Amino acid sequence: xxxxxxxxxxxxxxxxxxxxxxQERTEVPSGLRHVDFSHGDVTAFTPxxxxxxxVTAALRDGGRYAYSPYRGHAFVxxxxxxxxxxxxxxxIDPASELIITPGTQGGLFLAxxxxxxxxxxxxxxxxxxxxxxxxxxxxxATPVAVELDYRTTAGEPARLDLDALxxxxxxxxxxxxxSNPNNPTGAVYTPDDIESIAALAAEFDAFVVxxxxxxxxxxxxRPFTHLRAKAAERCLTLIGPSxxxxxxxxxxxxxxxxxxxxDRMEQLQGVVSLRAAGYMQAALEPWFAESEGWLDQRxxxxxxxxxxxxxxxxxxxxxxxxxxxxxxYLFLDVPAAKGRVDExxxxxxxxxxxxxxxxxxxxxxxxxxxxxxxxxxxAAVDAAHRIVQVAERL
Amino acid sequence: xxxxxxxxxxxxxxxxxxxxxxQERTEVPSGLRHVDFSHGDVTAFTPxxxxxxxVTAALRDGGRYAYSPYRGHAFVxxxxxxxxxxxxxxxIDPASELIITPGTQGGLFLAxxxxxxxxxxxxxxxxxxxxxxxxxxxxxATPVAVELDYRTTAGEPARLDLDALxxxxxxxxxxxxxSNPNNPTGAVYTPDDIESIAALAAEFDAFVVxxxxxxxxxxxxRPFTHLRAKAAERCLTLIGPSxxxxxxxxxxxxxxxxxxxxDRMEQLQGVVSLRAAGYMQAALEPWFAESEGWLDQRxxxxxxxxxxxxxxxxxxxxxxxxxxxxxxYLFLDVPAAKGRVDExxxxxxxxxxxxxxxxxxxxxxxxxxxxxxxxxxxAAVDAAHRIVQVAERL
Numbered sequence: 001x002x003x004x005x006x007x008x009x010x011x012x013x014x015x016x017x018x019x020x021x022x023q024e025r026t027e028v029p030s031g032l033r034h035v036d037f038s039h040g041d042v043t044a045f046t047p048x049x050x051x052x053x054x055v056t057a058a059l060r061d062g063g064r065y066a067y068s069p070y071r072g073h074a075f076v077x078x079x080x081x082x083x084x085x086x087x088x089x090x091x092i093d094p095a096s097e098l099i100i101t102p103g104t105q106g107g108l109f110l111a112x113x114x115x116x117x118x119x120x121x122x123x124x125x126x127x128x129x130x131x132x133x134x135x136x137x138x139x140x141a142t143p144v145a146v147e148l149d150y151r152t153t154a155g156e157p158a159r160l161d162l163d164a165l166x167x168x169x170x171x172x173x174x175x176x177x178x179s180n181p182n183n184p185t186g187a188v189y190t191p192d193d194i195e196s197i198a199a200l201a202a203e204f205d206a207f208v209v210x211x212x213x214x215x216x217x218x219x220x221x222r223p224f225t226h227l228r229a230k231a232a233e234r235c236l237t238l239i240g241p242s243x244x245x246x247x248x249x250x251x252x253x254x255x256x257x258x259x260x261x262x263d264r265m266e267q268l269q270g271v272v273s274l275r276a277a278g279y280m281q282a283a284l285e286p287w288f289a290e291s292e293g294w295l296d297q298r299x300x301x302x303x304x305x306x307x308x309x310x311x312x313x314x315x316x317x318x319x320x321x322x323x324x325x326x327x328x329y330l331f332l333d334v335p336a337a338k339g340r341v342d343e344x345x346x347x348x349x350x351x352x353x354x355x356x357x358x359x360x361x362x363x364x365x366x367x368x369x370x371x372x373x374x375x376x377x378x379a380a381v382d383a384a385h386r387i388v389q390v391a392e393r394l
Numbered sequence: 395x396x397x398x399x400x401x402x403x404x405x406x407x408x409x410x411x412x413x414x415x416x417q418e419r420t421e422v423p424s425g426l427r428h429v430d431f432s433h434g435d436v437t438a439f440t441p442x443x444x445x446x447x448x449v450t451a452a453l454r455d456g457g458r459y460a461y462s463p464y465r466g467h468a469f470v471x472x473x474x475x476x477x478x479x480x481x482x483x484x485x486i487d488p489a490s491e492l493i494i495t496p497g498t499q500g501g502l503f504l505a506x507x508x509x510x511x512x513x514x515x516x517x518x519x520x521x522x523x524x525x526x527x528x529x530x531x532x533x534x535a536t537p538v539a540v541e542l543d544y545r546t547t548a549g550e551p552a553r554l555d556l557d558a559l560x561x562x563x564x565x566x567x568x569x570x571x572x573s574n575p576n577n578p579t580g581a582v583y584t585p586d587d588i589e590s591i592a593a594l595a596a597e598f599d600a601f602v603v604x605x606x607x608x609x610x611x612x613x614x615x616r617p618f619t620h621l622r623a624k625a626a627e628r629c630l631t632l633i634g635p636s637x638x639x640x641x642x643x644x645x646x647x648x649x650x651x652x653x654x655x656x657d658r659m660e661q662l663q664g665v666v667s668l669r670a671a672g673y674m675q676a677a678l679e680p681w682f683a684e685s686e687g688w689l690d691q692r693x694x695x696x697x698x699x700x701x702x703x704x705x706x707x708x709x710x711x712x713x714x715x716x717x718x719x720x721x722x723y724l725f726l727d728v729p730a731a732k733g734r735v736d737e738x739x740x741x742x743x744x745x746x747x748x749x750x751x752x753x754x755x756x757x758x759x760x761x762x763x764x765x766x767x768x769x770x771x772x773a774a775v776d777a778a779h780r781i782v783q784v785a786e787r788l
Contacts, residue, residue, distance in 0.1 A: 009533075011507075012662075065643055067643065102671075105665070107669045217468055249671060250673065272500065277496075278672055
């Protein structure tokens with residue numbers, strides 16, 4: 001008897017995970033230095049040395065670190081809660097309001113799984129991180145797109161479509177999920193928009209999940225408003241050292257939320273993966289306590305790469321982009337790629353030795369690609385020139 | 395306006411995760427050495443030194459390890475697939491048939507999520523690992539209990555109720571999930587029972603998930619049959635270095651399955667937590683290649699603890715237990731605890747400084763508790779005497 005192909009559960013069909021960013025397996029040409037813009041280069045920007053030392057010490061220490069409560073070691077949560085209270089501008093109880101997760105991705109999955117019921121409507125910003133929409137679909141809920149207008153005149157802030165958010169809430173959505181700084185555009189929400197999101201959530205008794213993974217890396221002294229400083233009792237904040245700090249290889253993140261939600265996330269963590277790796281939780285001990293000047297230097301280095309890429313891209317008529325305000329992402333419009341962005345992405349690999357993430361992952365963006373410019377500076381600039389050449393040939 | 399308590403999704407109500415083994419937070423008395431039998435003691439039995447060295451080297455190496463495909467580093471999968479092919483007696487393609495997961499728990503969650511549709515019936519052995527049933531419930535499917543008769547005359551093997559398994563399959567279940575060696579009883583399935591499971595799965599075109607987390611730690615030269623050697627095309631094997639090898643703190647495990655199932659698990663991993671921590675995947679490099687005699691010594695050490703605990707427990711009329719055949723679990727019957735096992739567990743903590751896992755987590759076992767005896771030998775024996783004293787006072 002032939003073995004039947006066990007059918008994929010309905011959840012999988014909804015998720016539409018055919019494209020897995022960062023999972024491309026085609027060959028790039030030899031002779032060119034491959035630049036993988038799908039994530040940061042942790043060789044170009046290494047983790048703070050204190051992190052490697054802390055995890056190494058935890059491995060040697062042994063028993064103290066191997067097992068933790070599902071929500072993470074109490075002694076690590078205490079350190080982190082204090083620093084994140086100061087950073088976000090609202091107090092955090094380390095015992096009840098904070099959970100350590102297997103990366104911020106792990107926190108996002110636990111958060112949405114803890115809040116979204118099958119059949120729910122969920123307001124999802126567009127463009128935004130692809131997993132927001134995929135997880136909502138996986139949970140058999142319906143994403144309702146709320147647009148972020150990011151294609152503004154140079155110097156003008158991006159604006160969330162607050163009327164659309166109001167309509168989504170009025171239409172029954174009880175949850176909004178978004179990232180700030182925005183992934184993929186690098187836009188930072190204005191203080192006004194954050195205040196409006198908090199006010200609308202209160203008006204409609206809604207809850208908000210905000211991914212602030214890149215909120216330590218804000219350029220040009222731009223003001224950054226933490227949603228939880230305005231609406232702590234109805235928001236969940238995701239943050240972690242995977243991006244600016246280059247600690248993605250440790251898979252540790254943090255979620256801050258009201259106790260009832262943290263309890264639920266911990267219950268689910270108990271069956272999903274038990275806990276973030278016990279030894280790796282030590283990577284959070286030096287977080288927000290890096291050596292003097294470390295963060296400023298890292299931000300300055302990234303601002304210079306941003307400026308150089310922006311110059312390369314604005315010099316060509318074949319592409320356009322917004323100047324990144326926070327984080328390491330840049331969302332590139334390539335009008336000639338419209339309707340054939342997969343061809344453009346494939347040609348970038350085979351002709352330019354460049355890997356990027358396709359725009360349609362982030363919503364209805366058929367002519368865009370995302371770059372993470374946390375790369376070797378010169379290699380990134382060289383690759384940007386090659387991207388422009390492919391775009392011009394398109 | 396008061397903030398509404400956002401209701402828990404229906405999935406959570408079904409999971410019934412009020413008791414979280416290993417998460418107890420009450421105080422134990424001072425003056426006694428606390429023995430936490432809810433998991434192994436990695437200070438008493440440390441990871442192989444090669445593991446700590448490999449992870450430390452990966453942390454120092456940096457870029458090569460930080461990011462991997464969601465299914466894990468290709469160079470690690472190649473090493474592991476070769477050794478697990480030899481161990482399990484059936485070939486494994488490292489590219490398509492193996493995925494590295496955040497612990498074996500992560501593999502179990504991905505596996506069941508990839509195979510179970512809402513409304514399905516799933517055959518679940520009783521007693522067996524609590525997360526099997528919880529995840530099935532979380533996925534809004536219905537567990538159908540298939541009993542393992544483990545309360546046999548000394549020396550007689552435990553036997554699965556194969557008639558009940560046939561009935562479950564005949565009644566529509568397309569999936570069986572079980573652990574071998576059995577968690578919590580330490581019973582090892584006979585070669586006959588494994589053959590019968592494979593034959594029934596083939597007859598009913600069903601799939602089988604088998605958790606072999608403890609399959610390297612078999613006592614008394616007992617034969618161990620790998621299901622995948624009999625039914626590779628319709629089974630998924632979970633294994634990892636978290637138990638015998640004391641590497642739980644790294645959160646790495648492995649699942650071996652047909653390519654279509656591995657693909658689906660990787661898709662889900664891409665939204666659940668992206669990947670097992672990149673650096674930690676190095677912990678698998680020395681796996682199955684520990685120094686000469688290391689595994690034999692570890693098995694012998696555990697056999698001696700097992701024998702001593704078994705002597706303590708068989709000397710009392712207040713408790714009884716089966717002699718563990720594989721793994722580090724022992725399932726203790728305490729007739730006086732029937733209907734008040736929570737009181738017994740609480741008194742073990744407050745009167746005997748002992749933490750155990752309550753029997754009802756594993757099915758309908760209202761008078762049982764589970765012990766993981768991978769502990770300091772003398773501390774475990776002393777604690778066993780205190781357990782008997784509390785049982786006799788009950």
